[in-house]
Amino acid sequence: MNIPADIESILVHMCCAPCATAPIERLLQDGYKIGLFFSNSNIYPFEEYKKRLNASEKLSGLMGVYLEEDEYEHEKWLEHIRGLESEPEKGIRCSKCFAYSLKRTAQMAEKLGYSHFTTTLTLGPHKVSSMIFAEGENYSNYIPFDFKKKDGYKRSLEMSNEMDIFRQNYCGCEFSMRDSEARKK
Template sequence: MNSPYSVENFQRPVIDAPNGAEQILLHSCCAPCACEIMSAIKASGIEQTVFFYNPNIHPLEEYELRKKENKRYCEKNDIKFIDADYDTENWFERVKGFEDEPERGERCTLCFSMRFERTALYAFEHGFNLISSTLGISRWKNLEQINRCGVEAASRYSEITYWTFNWRKQGGASRMIEISKDESFYQQEYCGCVYSLRDTNRWRMSQGRPRIKRLIKFYGES
């Protein structure tokens, strides 16, 4: 029996953007997190541009694969995709001294802030009044932490709003999984940064599980 959130069955509710905005600059971290949000925005008649700025993702091969998957889904849905610089050295400098912070800790706050500040700057320079991020749909992330960073980044510009919509609700999180399976997206097994990979592998080894092998697992594969 198909899930009520399946590609075939899902009846998507229409959502309204803040202040009646008709377009949005959407920061995206990866295709699995972005797919449902992109689909929801498109179904609601809001024009969107996807902004891929993720200097935290390591190594470079991992970054390129996540970007490729995201770009592929944008092209399939005729959505503009902005490929921002991979200024990884600036990211390492930004989080210096916080290498041993736990997931959802201060290192993540610094990482979110850096990515959203760049998103807000691009929005300001290119006439967007509304921004948001795909990061909040993941159950592994702290939505309050993400929204706080987004609102703070947008507050630098009086005309820009960060949309704090909870994309997990109304079946969003389940729909994300359904689309990812249908598209056979690459299924990343760690947040993206080298410290997340380190800590994930430490935990896996403590549980007698093998270290993460990159670039081989896709949604729908056992």
């Protein structure tokens, strides 16, 4: 694949290890120089955050890609989405959540000297890619990869199983945990 000349390197925001598997494989196969950024202050509780971070560190080691970790600032994230706690998944709370992560990634890309950035958030079947792209468009160096394409999600399941990577059962915040529990009843 021909990589556009202005794309020197990409900082890849990873929402979790399973969702990063297939995107990392695809980007490396296409010849991109990438680094990973674990920035997920949306995750609750902290024990769950640590589990997902540990899985991400394992994946980084197995795939040989540098991983940068952001600070965990859940209170700050809660302040960012205040008033939207009752919104359903795929609603405006999620748009604001994407905006939060993309802003952190844009800032870190600049700090670490990556020319561009993207996110693995588009891989998830419960995530609407157009909502993520709409937030990414605020940055000239965001690349709108839609990792659902080319059977990305199916490939992520295969890779996670092969590498024995921890898979969570709710999106991340306490409100998605609440909704996930309600669906089970």
